[in-house]
Amino acid sequence: MDKENTPSIKALKAGDRDAYAQMVELYSPKIYRLALRMVDDPHEAEDILQETFLNAFRAIEQFEGRSSLGTWLYRIAANQALMHLRKKSPTLVSVDELIPSLDDPDQKRELADWCCLPEDEFMTTEAQAMLKDAIQDLSPTLKTVFILRDLHHLTTRETAQVLDISESALKTRLLRARLQLRDSLSSYFSERVKEIDND
Amino acid sequence: MTERSSCQDLLQRLSAYIDNEASKAICEEIERHLAECDNCRIMLDTLRKTISLYQIVDTADEIPNEIQERLLKTLTIDDVWPKDSSNPPVDP
Numbered sequence: 010m011d012k013e014n015t016p017s018i019k020a021l022k023a024g025d026r027d028a029y030a031q032m033v034e035l036y037s038p039k040i041y042r043l044a045l046r047m048v049d050d051p052h053e054a055e056d057i058l059q060e061t062f063l064n065a066f067r068a069i070e071q072f073e074g075r076s077s078l079g080t081w082l083y084r085i086a087a088n089q090a091l092m093h094l095r096k097k098s099p100t101l102v103s104v105d106e107l108i109p110s111l112d113d114p115d116q117k118r119e120l121a122d123w124c125c126l127p128e129d130e131f132m133t134t135e136a137q138a139m140l141k142d143a144i145q146d147l148s149p150t151l152k153t154v155f156i157l158r159d160l161h162h163l164t165t166r167e168t169a170q171v172l173d174i175s176e177s178a179l180k181t182r183l184l185r186a187r188l189q190l191r192d193s194l195s196s197y198f199s200e201r202v203k204e205i206d207n208d
Numbered sequence: 209m210t211e212r213s214s215c216q217d218l219l220q221r222l223s224a225y226i227d228n229e230a231s232k233a234i235c236e237e238i239e240r241h242l243a244e245c246d247n248c249r250i251m252l253d254t255l256r257k258t259i260s261l262y263q264i265v266d267t268a269d270e271i272p273n274e275i276q277e278r279l280l281k282t283l284t285i286d287d288v289w290p291k292d293s294s295n296p297p298v299d300p
Contacts, residue, residue, distance in 0.1 A: 184223040
């Protein structure tokens with residue numbers, strides 16, 4: 010995560026407004042994108058962005074530096090986003106830790122290899138909409154893990170710190186999220202392979 | 209070890225393998241298995257492709273100017289916004 014241009018924690022704790030501005034300049038684009046990826050709604054993402062920095066300004070006195078400033082902000086933002094998602098869909102809070110088994114009937118069949126599709130096939134409006142739907146279909150916790158780890162490129166340790174879970178639990182959830190997305194994409198792109206073969 | 213349990217082991221280790229977090233010994237074991245198991249090779253290729261598709265279409269960490277402006281006003285730091293910022297607030 011960014012180490013350059015990180016404002017001084019001492020200045021932030023002293024209420025230095027220039028340091029606050031520096032923190033906002035450095036992290037607001039990342040926090041906004043995280044929120045937008047999580048809730049898929051620009052208005053709600055803006056609310057999360059504002060709540061994140063308001064909460065951070067209020068709580069900076071308690072920041073102990075056990076994680077980086079960026080990780081701490083991501084943690085506030087992820088919690089805000091999860092609260093928004095849970096308000097919208099209160100039943101979507103469970104985390105399924107199970108990894109799909111290759112003994113499952115679905116996994117025993119031969120898998121379709123859709124990587125060979127022409128690149129244009131992945132960029133159509135329909136394919137892009139399907140990608141978006143698939144990520145929004147993940148449970149809030151799995152979605153958070155995938156976004157932080159694979160789209161924001163946080164390390165395993167940083168992502169575990171953001172979510173306050175063990176690295177081992179994080180790895181399990183990441184695999185679960187990736188496999189669920191792969192399954193969703195496979196359903197769509199395998200059909201495209203068949204359609205192209207039949208043409 | 210049966211082929212099926214081998215496939216299950218590989219599935220459990222796929223993320224670590226993709227992220228280069230698996231040990232050398234485990235990588236070698238996975239690669240031996242992949243050389244003989246088409247289903248697992250396809251699973252790995254399509255999983256990698258899935259991740260890369262999301263990364264290709266979603267790269268920019270950008271924030272619209274008007275959202276940045278409203279944030280600075282809410283936080284009452286719009287007057288100290290860095291003058292050399294690449295994304296400065298615009299006066300109304």
